[in-house]
Amino acid sequence: MIFTLENTLILSIILIMIGFYGIFARRNLLLIFISIEVALNGVNLSLVAFNYFRWATSELGQYLYMLSIGVAAVEAAVGLSLLIVLFKNTGDVKSETIARLGERS
Numbered sequence: 001m002i003f004t005l006e007n008t009l010i011l012s013i014i015l016i017m018i019g020f021y022g023i024f025a026r027r028n029l030l031l032i033f034i035s036i037e038v039a040l041n042g043v044n045l046s047l048v049a050f051n052y053f054r055w056a057t058s059e060l061g062q063y064l065y066m067l068s069i070g071v072a073a074v075e076a077a078v079g080l081s082l083l084i085v086l087f088k089n090t091g092d093v094k095s096e097t098i099a100r101l102g103e104r105s
Helices: 005-025 029-053 060-090 095-101
Strands: none
Touching: 005 029, 029 060, 029 095, 060 095
16 A cells, blocks of 8 residues: 555545544443544544654644644543543443433432
């Protein structure tokens, strides 16, 4: 396979579509969370591809990628901690559980 901008963008779009499919098709919050990360990796791949093929003299794309990875790490830490608290309180991590949190028993 030849490493070109078009091939890289096709792979990026495929990753984003897989991520969005996982977001809308799954009920388990952990799998939804993983799907969000897959979609973000597709966006990061397109960012790096554009930087490599179009603006090779600029390091801006690499800096944005590092910033995006940092934001994703913080998002992962906060999201997983919320999932742990949700599991301790309810016993499962399904998306319907969040709707039941506000109900009084």
